[in-house]
Amino acid sequence: MNKKLDTKLVMAIIATGLMSFCGVLIETAGNITFPVLMREFHVNMATVQWMTTCYLLMAAIIMPLSAYFKKNFAKRKLFFIAALLFLLGLIIDASATNFILLVSGRALQGAATGIALPLMFNIILEQAPSNKIGLLMGIGTMITAVAPALGPTFGGLVVNSLGWRYIFIFIIPIIIIALILGIIFIKNIDQQSLKRTKLDLHGFISIALSFAGLIISFSNLATIQQQPVKFILPLILGVICLLYFSRHELKTNQPLINIRLLQEKQFTQGLSAYFLFQINTLGLSFILPNYVQLVNHQTAMIAGLLVLPGGALGAICSPISGRLLDQYGARKPILIGATLEIISSLLFSIFATNLTSTKIALFYGLTMLGIGLIMGNIMTHSLSLLPTTQNADGNTLFNMMQQFAGATGTAVISAIMQLVQQKSTATLATNKTIAGARAALIVLVVVVFVGIYLLHKATCTKK
Structure with missing residues (x-):
């Protein structure tokens, strides 16, 4: 039986999707700014790459918690926290006086995306009519897919005309709009089914260390001939922690992710x-x-x-x-x-x-x-x-x-x-x-x- 598409559901998807869109837009626009940032903050190419690496690392670390978040927190509250984290990250980046602050702001934006992106797809899977799931998943994918296409052009225009800080300044109104839409349209239909479950701390720490090790290792792959230790040691750490995570998740009664x-x-x-x-x-x-x-x-x-x-x-x-x-x-x-x-x-x-x-x-x-x-x-x-x-x-x-x-x-x-x-x-x-x-x-x-x-x-x- 065909059901009509709920406008409120579409707006909730747009609200959560906008955050992921902004995160990726800054990531791809930021690549244009690397030469400028290297000169301004006196850092090399390997260091400036942490603008992107730190964002992706934080998003990857937070995402395994999405199933735990779903069981323990109302969707609107989760989105509200994610939006505030993203806004704080943007303000820090727009006013950063050193490179560490700049990377810290990107880390907060990565954490926000790590909450918002799984939340968007969970909303679709739970609330969409069965005959509209494909369409709505496509809309969700489209929102995040537009960003890599616009990022380089957006970054080039802004950096050439106004300066790199305006990449973050222009995103602030979009996140505020997303926050307003989320508060209005995200439904807490799961409020009654929430249950306090224990966080699988061992699982979370091991998968976080695994991602950190593997991502740092691959980031150092280009210099493997000159500095093999910087590639090999994080790789070993990542693999060991991943093996531990897999074994632990199969044994525990409340796994972080049901692998x-x-x-x-x-x-x-x-x-x-x-x-x-x-x-x-x-x-x-x-x-x-x-x-x-x-x-x-x-x-x-x-x-x-x-x-x-x-x-x-x-x-x-x-x-x-x-x-x-x-x-x-x-x-x-x-x-x-x-x-x-x-x-x-x-x-x-x-x-x-x-x-x-x-x-x-x-x-x-x-x-x-x-x-x-x-x-x-x-x-x-x-x-x-x-x-x-x-x-x-x-x-x-x-x-x-x-x-x-x-x-x-x-x-x-x-x-x-x-x-x-x-x-x-x-x-x-x-x-x-x-x-x-x-x-x-x-x-x-x-x-x-x-x-x-x-x-x-x-x-x-x-x-």
Whole structure:
């Protein structure tokens, strides 16, 4: 039976989505500001990257708590706390007098996103009519997907005309609007079902240390030849803590995340595909601006404008693809998106030595159209394979994977490019950059093919 779409529900989704949108917008806009910040605060490239790394790390650490938050706190209160944290982070960043304060503000914004993003999807899964879930998941995905498309252009315009502080100042009114919308439209329909459960402190500390170790390790991957210890030690810490977390969660009566749901094979395949396609998207978002500026000798503004149409296309496609899922099931739109991903990744690798502005805009448009058909739908489909009682845990895992891919994907692709450039025998810096970009694009072809195989398996009808 078809039910009408509740306007209040849509506004609640927009309120929670705006916070995630702003977090990612600042992240991608901030990349444009790195040279300016390095000069102003007298820090190097490895240090300035903590603007992004700290944000993603805090979001990844907070997200495992989303199932616990759901059981113990009303949704409106959670959102109110997240909005205040984000506002405080923006005020600190807009007025920061040193780099430590700047990173602290980003950490608060990451914590806020870690609360708000899972909250948005939990609201959809709990309150949306069954025949509208795909559409609303698409709207949620679209809100967050628009940000990477707008970020570089927004950052370039603001930095060139007003200065980097205005990136944070312009976001403050958006968060205030989100806060007002959330207070008005987020319903506490679960108020009666709240129960005080004990926080799995051992689980939380171990997964937090695991994420910290792995993210710091991958952030140091580019310097593995010069300083291997900075890569190896955090990696060992991350792996040990992850193994401890997995063992502990299977033993405890009140796990932080019910990881037993990973025994559902198709859910795990969908989750893994989601992770790989996120890495592909973020990898391209690192390769292409560098290629445009260092190989094609265009400005950062041009680099941002070239990826803007593709990013916008993918974002607009997300709710449409969700509607296709509601009507025809998940497999058809996902496999159409997979086909576009194959075509675009092969085109990028084939033309890697001669990527003109036209080719970049066209190939990236195909990539993002494919992503728009895949990401929201594979999440919706995978969560539908779980019992309703496990949706919060499944949602947590998807959001954790998104943030972890964000923290590691760019670092890995950056390291591949730098290592190939160091090994290249080319005499010109431009040719070294082309060699690094080509190697990274070939790696992404492999990532896409593995992801497509997992998509096929995840959406097959069970016999």
